[in-house]
Amino acid sequence: MTKTSDRSSGPKRxxxxxxxxxxxxxxxxxxxAVWFLFANxxxxxxxxxVFTVTTPLWIALLATLVAGGALGWLLKGRRTR
Known part of the structure; x- marks a missing residue:
């Protein structure tokens, strides 16, 4: 008995x-993320x-978001394929 694949001709993703x-x-x-930044x-x-910085919360959140995005981008190639 053979198995047949029922793939449609549509896009892969x-x-x-x-x-x-x-x-x-x-x-x-x-x-x-933008909504969350402007809500804070x-x-x-x-x-x-050593030091203390006073800044609007949205700048701190944006810096964290950018740092996390950069870290994710740098580490994405380390996944095994």
Whole structure:
């Protein structure tokens, strides 16, 4: 008995309205991140080892977001394929 594959002739990756779902997910995350940044406009004190910085919370959150994105981008090649 042989098994046959029932693959459709459609695209390999899923799409919604012709847009890959990966781009939709990235767009949703970016929109939520921007909304979260602008919802947190108060000033905060950030204590480092030697000095303290007073800055708006959105700048601290944006710096954390950028650092996390850069770290993810740098480490993505370390995954085994």
């Amino acid at each position: 899923s799409e919604i309205g012709g847009i890959p779902t990966r781009y939709i997910g990235i767009g949703v995350i970016v929109i939520l 406009l108060d000033k905060v004190k950030i204590q480092f080892w």
